[in-house]
Amino acid sequence: MKVADLLKDGFIISDLKGTGKEEVINELIDLFKGDPRVNDIDKIREAVLEREKIMSTGVGKGFAIPHGKTNHVNEILGAFGKTNNPIDYQSLDQQPVHLVFLLVGKDNLVSTHIKLLSRISRMMNKDEFRNSLLEAKSNEEILDLFKKEEENYFEV
Numbered sequence: 001m002k003v004a005d006l007l008k009d010g011f012i013i014s015d016l017k018g019t020g021k022e023e024v025i026n027e028l029i030d031l032f033k034g035d036p037r038v039n040d041i042d043k044i045r046e047a048v049l050e051r052e053k054i055m056s057t058g059v060g061k062g063f064a065i066p067h068g069k070t071n072h073v074n075e076i077l078g079a080f081g082k083t084n085n086p087i088d089y090q091s092l093d094q095q096p097v098h099l100v101f102l103l104v105g106k107d108n109l110v111s112t113h114i115k116l117l118s119r120i121s122r123m124m125n126k127d128e129f130r131n132s133l134l135e136a137k138s139n140e141e142i143l144d145l146f147k148k149e150e151e152n153y154f155e156v
Helices: 003-007 021-032 041-054 107-124 127-135 139-150
Strands: 058-060 067-069 077-087 097-105
Touching (some): 003 107, 041 067, 041 097, 097 107, 107 139
């Protein structure tokens, strides 16, 4: 499974409106309202926010990867958002967040979930890629950047 495949159906927000961690997470989760792959959107919200309570998913360098696992989805889901306004995310490096990648896994697809988390982290660790995402003006441009960057990785 490719990261770009998770985003291709319009699960990108190029200008997040939320001003706090939970608002931004909810804004991304709300993209899945009415999605046939979702059995209970409130359970998704609960799984992601519960995971966030364990330890902040603000991993540093202006990036966060909120995630959770639940059997209330039929497959792994992903969404990406960026904001021009810094978000206090209680990140590990104490820096504000501008880029957020939401990943929602299914309980019985743990291996794929972990591989995707790892790939997203590796991609987002590249300064040039992060900077390109910050400069992107549209959802299409963001998706193209993910597709291009992912060409550097093997299939999950």
